[in-house]
Amino acid sequence: MKVADILKWENTKILCCEESIANIITDGYVSDLLSDVIAHANENMAWITIQTHKNIVAIASLKELACIIITNNNIPADDLIEAAKQENIPIITTSMTSFDTAGKLYIALHY
């Protein structure tokens, strides 16, 4: 699937980097601990988190993740969007919880 497919979900929107919505998503990872993401996330994964600090962009870029999905209506800081534009990492926000987001992504990927 592609990042673009996620944008069809209800109450889900993209805050930046629409030029990268063709990024392929092969898998997902749910975590709010940054070093855990560094250890276990891999290329082309969608990262589901409640973190909103711009440090998450650096990690997504280093790990070459497909996108970041910020859940539970959390709103990222403005400097996060600036950083994401520079690194071309799509930032998506949703009102769903991390659990529901992961469930939806899992179904989309595997069924």
Added chain:
Amino acid sequence: MILTYKVQGGDFSNAGKCSSEVKKVLKQLNIDHKIIKKVVIALYEGEVNIVAHAYHGVITVEINTEKIKITLKDEGPGIPDINKAMEQGYSTASPIVRELGFGAGMGLPNMKKNTDYMHISSEVNKGTEVILINYL
């Protein structure tokens, strides 16, 4: 080629700058993609450790045809028990640092996993030096 970067303790909005600049340089040098990823991940964890745990530091990256050697040297509280610090899950990160998503106690293990050689030397109340080597 030798690159040096200054890192300021507590400056989380610039954390990762050194790693992303080094990544660009390594790409330009056409270094193997897999090695670049390992090097920048280890470097990022080391860079964040200076920001999260020390007062200030200097990162030196030496690149030649044989290896990439990174030295992270800081002035700070130092590490009293290096073996304990290397254990997965051990962290003294402050509540503020944890709120940002750091403090899993996985940074040093991640650095070890992504390098061919890692050595830490530290003196309490003075500072810490970490050496990382990846062979090309």
